[in-house]
Amino acid sequence: MPLAKPVRVAAQALNDGVPDARERILAAARRSFATVGFDGAATRQIAAEAGVAQSLLLYHFGSKDALWRAVMDQLFEGLASRMAEAARASQGGNVRQRLLAAIGAFIALCAENADIHRIMTIEGRQASPRLTWLVERHLRANHAYATGLIQEGQASGLIRPGDPTLLYYSFIAIAGTAFSLAPEIALVSQSPKVVDPVAIEALIAALLFLEG
Amino acid sequence: MPLAKPVRVAAQALNDGVPDARERILAAARRSFATVGFDGAATRQIAAEAGVAQSLLLYHFGSKDALWRAVMDQLFEGLASRMAEAARASQGGNVRQRLLAAIGAFIALCAENADIHRIMTIEGRQASPRLTWLVERHLRANHAYATGLIQEGQASGLIRPGDPTLLYYSFIAIAGTAFSLAPEIALVSQSPKVVDPVAIEALIAALLFLEG
DNA sequence: CGCTATCTTGATCAATCGATCAGTCCCTGT
DNA sequence: ACAGGGACTGATCGATTGATCAAGATAGCG
Numbered sequence: 001m002p003l004a005k006p007v008r009v010a011a012q013a014l015n016d017g018v019p020d021a022r023e024r025i026l027a028a029a030r031r032s033f034a035t036v037g038f039d040g041a042a043t044r045q046i047a048a049e050a051g052v053a054q055s056l057l058l059y060h061f062g063s064k065d066a067l068w069r070a071v072m073d074q075l076f077e078g079l080a081s082r083m084a085e086a087a088r089a090s091q092g093g094n095v096r097q098r099l100l101a102a103i104g105a106f107i108a109l110c111a112e113n114a115d116i117h118r119i120m121t122i123e124g125r126q127a128s129p130r131l132t133w134l135v136e137r138h139l140r141a142n143h144a145y146a147t148g149l150i151q152e153g154q155a156s157g158l159i160r161p162g163d164p165t166l167l168y169y170s171f172i173a174i175a176g177t178a179f180s181l182a183p184e185i186a187l188v189s190q191s192p193k194v195v196d197p198v199a200i201e202a203l204i205a206a207l208l209f210l211e212g
Numbered sequence: 213m214p215l216a217k218p219v220r221v222a223a224q225a226l227n228d229g230v231p232d233a234r235e236r237i238l239a240a241a242r243r244s245f246a247t248v249g250f251d252g253a254a255t256r257q258i259a260a261e262a263g264v265a266q267s268l269l270l271y272h273f274g275s276k277d278a279l280w281r282a283v284m285d286q287l288f289e290g291l292a293s294r295m296a297e298a299a300r301a302s303q304g305g306n307v308r309q310r311l312l313a314a315i316g317a318f319i320a321l322c323a324e325n326a327d328i329h330r331i332m333t334i335e336g337r338q339a340s341p342r343l344t345w346l347v348e349r350h351l352r353a354n355h356a357y358a359t360g361l362i363q364e365g366q367a368s369g370l371i372r373p374g375d376p377t378l379l380y381y382s383f384i385a386i387a388g389t390a391f392s393l394a395p396e397i398a399l400v401s402q403s404p405k406v407v408d409p410v411a412i413e414a415l416i417a418a419l420l421f422l423e424g
Numbered sequence: 425c426g427c428t429a430t431c432t433t434g435a436t437c438a439a440t441c442g443a444t445c446a447g448t449c450c451c452t453g454t
Numbered sequence: 455a456c457a458g459g460g461a462c463t464g465a466t467c468g469a470t471t472g473a474t475c476a477a478g479a480t481a482g483c484g
Contacts, residue, residue: 021461035338040251043442053463055444060461064442118337121389124396125330126247135399143400160418162411165401169393170386170415177333177385178378184336187347188355189377199374203382206372207419233431255472265433267474272431276472 022060024050029057030071034118038068038130069133075116076138082109083145095156096209099149103171103204110176111197117176143168150208159208167208174204234272236262241269242283246327249334250280250342280342287328288350294321295357307365308421314361315383315416322388323409329388355380362420371420379420386416 019027028049032041043064047054061067082105090101110117123131146168153159160167178185178195186192231239240261244253255276259266273279298317302310322329335343358380365371372379390397390407398404 036251037249037334038252039248042440044440054442055464056462058443114337120396121333121393122249124393125326127395127399131396131399135396139396139400160415162414163408165397165405166390166407166411166415169390169397170412173385173389174382174419177389178381181333181336181381183339184332184343184347184351185377185381187339187343188351193377195378196375199378200382202374203372203378203419207386207415254470256470266472267434268432270473 021050021052021056025052025057025060025067026071026074029067030075030115030119033068033071034115034122037122038064043067065130068130072119072134072138075119076142079106079109079116079142082106095149095153096158099153099158099208100201100205102146102149103175103208104201106172107175107197107200107204110179111195111200114176114179114182117172118180120172121176121180146171153208158210160210170207171204174207175200233262233264233268237264237269237272237279238283238286241279242287242327242331245280245283246330246334250276255279277342281345284331284346284350287331288354291318291321291328291354294318307361307368308370311361311365311370311420312413312417314358315387315420316413318384319387319409319412319416322391323407323412326388326391326394329384330392332384333388333392358383365420370422372422382419383416386419387412 018024025046028046029041031049032046041064043057044054046067047057050057057067058064061070083102086101086105087098090098093101120134123134143165147164150159150164150167154161154164178200182195185195230236237258240258241253243261244258253276255269256266258279259269262269269279270276273282294317295314298313299310302313305313332346335346355377359376362371362376362379366373366376390412394407397407
């Protein structure tokens with residue numbers, strides 16, 4: 001296992017548009033874990049999608065479990081930077097503005113790539129060492145931050161009263177489901193329509209806020 | 213493959229509380245498909261949960277794919293009977309009463325067993341022969357019925373305007389997600405709380421209806 | 425009793441699984 | 455020029471996958 005990423009890798013990633021093997025493996029693994037789950041994903045299929053040998057994937061990450069954790073760390077790092085940017089852009093604003101900024105940032109993230117929502121809705125449905133790891137490493141902090149924001153909104157009479165955790169998961173459900181199930185929606189509605197993030201935001205506002 | 217179910221099976225299922233092997237296989241398969249997905253499910257694990265040999269599962273259903281389709285037929289048969297009962301109980305009522313009856317029936321179904329929501333949110337995220345089969349055999353009719361009901365509500369000014377398909381999937385998202393992710397919610401909130409169907413119904417009402 | 429149809433099991437198949445290891449390629453520093 | 459080391463591949467391991475098949479178990483019917 002390499003301890004430090006060599007400089008050559010970053011240089012190569014900048015020179016041509018093709019990211020280096022490690023990043024390609026991470027991207028392919030994210031897609032596989034998101035669509036067929038951890039147990040359904042095959043390391044050989046991931047390696048083939050990344051265009052590398054199967055053994056390289058274990059060379060870089062050590063095991064399938066460790067690869068999965070690396071994917072989750074990358075996903076939640078992207079989420080954290082998005083949410084931090086939204087918080088920074090709306091700092092100084094009132095509760096409603098800060099809430100809307102956070103909501104919009106999460107919707108935009110799911111609209112660009114719903115894989116984080118897909119993986120979470122797979123891993124969250126049964127207790128497992130992976131779920132425990134996820135909760136302690138990433139979910140607990142996000143849940144605490146979000147429910148804190150929700151309770152702030154409830155205290156100022158902005159947000160509908162009720163269990164903040166249920167509001168939090170209902171928000172995530174609306175924000176992510178339509179993007180996660182895009183293939184099914186396209187097939188059922190018999191049109192390759194793309195889900196409109198603005199429409200999603202309006203639905204979430206109706207769900208959370210007391211007054212339109 | 214047996215063409216007709218022998219009488220002895222039903223009699224045995226009524227005599228003692230233990231359902232016959234075929235039903236136990238279906239139940240175990242439903243749980244496996246719902247938690248780890250089709251690719252992640254192992255026929256030997258399903259057979260072990262049902263307390264039978266692995267070969268018996270292929271004797272009754274022919275293949276893993278056919279077993280999956282049998283599970284889906286059973287799930288959607290249960291859904292259809294629930295929705296039909298709700299429609300019958302609310303027939304003659306106004307649009308709002310019929311909508312609330314349908315919403316409440318679906319929430320109750322997810323609260324009792326979220327496996328149908330879990331399986332759908334796995335299969336709907338990527339095009340596959342299974343998804344095509346699902347859409348043509350079950351989903352298209354349900355989608356048409358639900359969006360028809362929604363458009364009826366929109367025409368009478370009851371339901372929020374907007375794409376009926378998006379409203380439909382947002383409704384399903386709220387109705388099912390909290391139950392599907394019960395293990396994660398329990399872990400994150402550090403309390404073995406059960407999700408309250410009444411609270412879910414209130415959130416859906418806020419999402420769909422224009423006036424409380 | 426014996427015959428037949430259905431249900432059920434255990435052995436076994438080729439294919440694929442995650443993982444290990446020896447060895448090759450190529451860049452870097454001296 | 456030449457070692458040294460990280461990146462990468464191909465072969466291979468035992469275990470597990472879905473599937474097939476022959477044989478046994480059980481009940482109903484004559």
